[in-house]
Amino acid sequence: DVKVTQSSRYLVKRTGEKVFLECVQDMDHENMFWYRQDPGLGLRLIYFSYDVKMKEKGDIPEGYSVSREKKERFSLILESASTNQTSMYLCASTSGDDTGELFFGEGSRLTVL
């Protein structure tokens, strides 16, 4: 079975803290994505990566950065967390071929106080 693993299911952080969200996939996928999901706003793409050390901005990159040092791992970084970054964060991956099936992790619920 394919697997995308997000390291933390629930986090509580304080305003101004640096936050790392980790995502690992075991499918040798080229493409990895970070989304956030909020009630009434749906899923919004933050960043994606199509190769090691490559990254592209999504629709809402402000306040976030990412790191992809290894193919299987894609990290989302909140340099200075703010309350408006309280959200559900979802990592996903897909192969680079034409099938394009997207696989998601279980999500990380972040609360910033």
Added chain:
Amino acid sequence: KQEVTQIPAALSVPEGENLVLNCSFTDSAIYNLQWFRQDPGKGLTSLLLIQSSQREQTSGRLNASLDKSSGRSTLYIAASQPGDSATYLCAACCNAGNMLTFGGGTRLMVKP
């Protein structure tokens, strides 16, 4: 820019009913269309993926169809069960970079 709409936003049916969830998209030049299920507080689980050259896909009690010319996809659930209660999302993929555009989802409740 692609826009994906799912109507209704919420649906409640008695157990055993056959039901159809709708998904419409504005740009017919899609790569594929994928249906997902999401349980509360969880990630998305892929249900069915329809490539642009296909008309439908089936998995168990689920059948998804795709009509690119009309910009529509439907997810048919046969003999619904309480365990089918979840939010169902569709997503259209429009380029080789695998950038999906998601619909807002339909929240389904199947009552025993």
